[in-house]
Amino acid sequence: MTVLLVVHHSPSPTLAELLECALTGARDPDITGVEIRVRPALVCSPQEALEADGYLLGTPANIGYMSGALKHWFDQLLYLDAHGAQRKPYGLYVHGNSDTTGAVRSVETAAAAMDLRRVRPPVEITGPVTKDAREACTELGAVVAAELMD
Numbered sequence: 001m002t003v004l005l006v007v008h009h010s011p012s013p014t015l016a017e018l019l020e021c022a023l024t025g026a027r028d029p030d031i032t033g034v035e036i037r038v039r040p041a042l043v044c045s046p047q048e049a050l051e052a053d054g055y056l057l058g059t060p061a062n063i064g065y066m067s068g069a070l071k072h073w074f075d076q077l078l079y080l081d082a083h084g085a086q087r088k089p090y091g092l093y094v095h096g097n098s099d100t101t102g103a104v105r106s107v108e109t110a111a112a113a114m115d116l117r118r119v120r121p122p123v124e125i126t127g128p129v130t131k132d133a134r135e136a137c138t139e140l141g142a143v144v145a146a147e148l149m150d
Helices: 013-026 046-051 068-085 101-113 131-147
Strands: 002-008 034-040 054-060 089-096 123-126
Touching: 002 013, 002 046, 002 068, 002 131, 013 034, 013 054, 013 089, 013 131, 046 068, 054 068, 054 101, 054 131, 068 101, 089 101, 089 131, 123 131
Parallel strands: 002 034, 002 054, 054 089, 089 123
Antiparallel strands: none
């Protein structure tokens, strides 16, 4: 069975809601053969990350950057074994109060350094969570999980 690792930093109710939407999509009953593992970015071990077959990443946009927690996760992998994650697929959702540009750019830079393969454009959400934002996160979770189906 392949493993989709959901690595997130969800310090707010908004991020927790988006995480649940993404997980709903990833756990769609039509997606088979994919185990979903959920880990907060600060406690996800490099071993867990390297054993996964793909990633679904979630972060707030903090001061124009990804969260420090997600940056810490990337740093661990880069310093220990960046090559273990090469070409693995990933998806990203980001929430910011007014802008997500810097956060998306920082994640994409880190993902490129690890040679990860983005499966679709990031879901970028600013302000309150709308029905469209929830649907976009649900779809993102499903697309990334479906990418890993046997």
